[in-house]
Amino acid sequence: MVLVIIAGYMALMLAVGFYARRFVKTLDDFLLAGRRLGILLLAATLAATHYGGGFVLGGGAWGVKYGLGGLWYGFACGLGLFILGFTLAKPARALAVYTVPDIIDMRYN
Structure with missing residues (x-):
């Protein structure tokens, strides 16, 4: 059961990362939220x-x-x-x- 929860959490984090990748174009975006x-x-x-x-x-x-x-x-x-x-x-x-x-x-x- 614990491994299922960990695997689900990792899959969710990967999905969030792939979704957020669209909005990150430069190093400033990644490190400093685009200086905004x-x-x-x-x-x-x-x-x-x-x-x-x-x-x-x-x-x-x-x-x-x-x-x-x-x-x-x-x-x-x-x-x-x-x-x-x-x-x-x-x-x-x-x-x-x-x-x-x-x-x-x-x-x-």
Whole structure:
């Protein structure tokens, strides 16, 4: 039964991938949603990435080690990423780069 569910899930993911392939024409489309995300959505995506991975897994460890005070780290980092999204989105779009190291490479060659 478990293998049937896994096989069904994989088949569904393949079908979604083949359907979505029509809308992805360039590397920008694939990596950055065609650079069409608004600032609010981009900042929320950065914050959600942090909360989805680091905060859920690392937050539990910090909570065990430091108690409820350990949660402040996760909230502060999420807020910081949200602010980072607002401050770096426009310059990154203007430079047409994919990552922060790309910005550093352009600056220092």
